[in-house]
Amino acid sequence: MNNDLTRLMETLENIKVEYNDGIALVIMNRPKALNALNNKTLNELEIVFEQLNECKEVRGIVITGEGKAFVAGADILQMQSYKSEEGRDYAGYAQSVFNKIEAIDKPVIAAVNGYALGGGCELAMCCDLRIASEKAIFGQPEVKLGVIPCFGGTQRLTRLVGAGRAKDLIYTARQIKPDEALSMGLVNRVTTEEALIAEAKSCMKMIIENAPIAIKYAKLVINKGTDLDLMNALELEKDAAGLAFATEDKQEGMNAFIEKRKPVFKCR
Template sequence: MQTIRYEKQDNIGIITINRPEALNALNSAVFDELEPLVGEIERDATLGALIITGEGRSFVAGADIGEQCPMDLDAGRKWARRGSSVFRRLEKLEIPTIAAVNGFALGGGCELALACDIILASEKAKFGQPEVGLGIIPGFSGTQRLPRRVGIGKAKELIFSGKMIKADEAKAIGLVNEVCAPEALMDAALEMARSFTKNAPIAVKYAKACIDRGMQMDLDDGIALENEMFAMCYATEDQKEGMTAFLEKRSATFHNK
């Protein structure tokens, strides 16, 4: 791959967007490589968590304006649908996902971070949806995910103004989970990922499914979903191992079964 690096550390995958000369701006080449990689990750039963970050001083500084400028109505529609589709597949991964935002997360970069379960930010990170200043709106689901993350009023303020905010303000409004020193960002992301992967993999996947699906339901349907997935845990070997280990006062060894 030319625009993306992918590596695994034990059962943790790490995607690095690698166009530092363009501040990792998203273009067709990035999606040509990212889309099949997401498919590979979907099929990898050994993975317990995924981290996404950027090379150099930027996470992703938006989508490539040079590629977008000549687009017409039909091309714009296809571009939005493509980016939204890939980000939705990332969002729907069964495993937890962490965006380690090392610098600019603007436009499509902010939307990429929003497609992850958790956002960790360097003190140097900056977030924004500046699209209205270019005569467009967020096209990779930013108008849908940002208000779900930070509330309708704050999302409207950020999108209507197109302003950029620093990491500390992003944390204060609930966009970011944690702010780290730049040199500590990836260690913090890996530490958090390991805190997820040490637990029963099926239980973590079920918990993510309950939260994500339940947030789209009314409360009673969400509770019913949780009840059913709770019961499904009792059909797993990991549940027996986890509870037996607790009673025997030892560490559990989970096998994702």
């Protein structure tokens, strides 16, 4: 791992980062506060993902939580005194951090180990995939506090599960277990608590065995295409395909297939 990332890890208070075989494990580390997202934690999260995006050794990222929560939400003690402008600014900052995570060139998996409520559910939703422990709990309880999901929840939840289910979860503020989250498309897989990190890393290893530039372009087209009409989204797909065909990795992948060997991708 590069020196900048190593030095950064030594300064973090609310997040831990571990690295092995191309995969960075980001651990939300405020267990006494159920990993609630205050300004400092959001700032550390932003800096960590900026550094991980720049680190060539890191091919994929798994994010999870220390203790019994993934992230139990935003920090209510911090928000309690906020008025209109402060609340809007806080929402805007959190959205900008989550947007960066969603847009990062590398695949990101949320390994949801426990409570993923409010901002925690929103953090999981900005990741590419969500793998949940059997003990995970999902929900958007903001209306019980007199506010609304505002770290991207009203939009990402709707895009993942549809408007009807999103309104159900947001309006009722109810909490759901992994089986229901799986059935509605909020999570991709459910596993045991003991196997969660191993399952997430196994999934990531399968991903990063493939051409990294192709993964990057596929992620870009999927994310951007969601907000376009079909014809423009297909144009975007075609453009990205052209860029992928120009890479050395494309030639290596096709040569390896024809020669019946495992490809060696060099990210160029």
